[in-house]
Amino acid sequence: MTMKQVDPGVEVAAPTPVLDGATLPNDLVTGVKFGPPTDEDLTTVSALRANSEPWKGRGETQEESLKALTQLKPFLHVGRLQNQVVGYVTVERDGPVPGAAYLRNIVVKPELRRHGVGAMLLDKALDVARDMYRKTIALRVDPANAPAVGFYRKAGFTTVATVVSKKSGKLRLLMSREL
Template identity: 30%
Template sequence: MDAAALTLHDMTAADVDEVAAIESRVQSFPWTRKNFADGLAAGYRGWVVRRMGAMLGFALVMDAPDMAHLLVIGVRPDAQRQGVGERLLRRCIDHCRQAGLPALTLEVRPSNERAIAFYRRHGFAQVGLRRGYYPATQGREDAWIMTLALAADAA
């Protein structure tokens, strides 16, 4: 995919249906449309990537006083490994820098090896573990807490 053909926009309430549709395709236990709408209403920052008007992916971040939390990021299956996720993650990192936040943190399933490799390639390191954080088909699954420190990595 020609990365130049990708456009990045702030997520708005008008995007929520498409965002929820992508989320339901890429997650076993997806966020609902209401989760996304509530997040935007609460002031969380989100972005969407489009190509020729079609939404390919999204990310949603919650700011805290000491860091930002990447709550959810998703890319349509047919658009994965084409720079969409990287574009979204870079926007999240740029947002942290612009807001003066020294770190970006997230949770990821240990079973999601592709996502872990993606985050590691972008400088994230595992800093903790949340036991039983995610629902799973049988019981619960732990979450790795991964963080990207930005303080020494000024823009």
């Protein structure tokens, strides 16, 4: 991360340039590259998470996001475009459905939503689950988050149960799909 000096002895991160939808490559599929997160990526990803729902609505700070993501680092896959983090996905070997991989999070940089980045992150998650020799992948989603529910349904996920979140006490749809 580039640092710039503001006051003597005080350094702050230089702002990350915003990717403009008009300047995106025509073929995002070949433009987005995936890899494990670097320590620098974790800072960027934690800011992305802290400013996205549901974490933003819960008042989760960037520091709390960083702590949570540090614990999830082995399961974290970061998407980069033009050397900038555009989103991430976490996939664990086990979750709430026995024998199924667990897609914990997909988060896309706000200015790149509805440009296919979420679909690429989901495809990466499916590949990771297959590499884990899983035949099914499951996730939980807030039923009030209609765009997310529609996104997962379009990708072939079906609702298998309605569960109560241990963290928030709110209802969540438990969805899964075959690989």
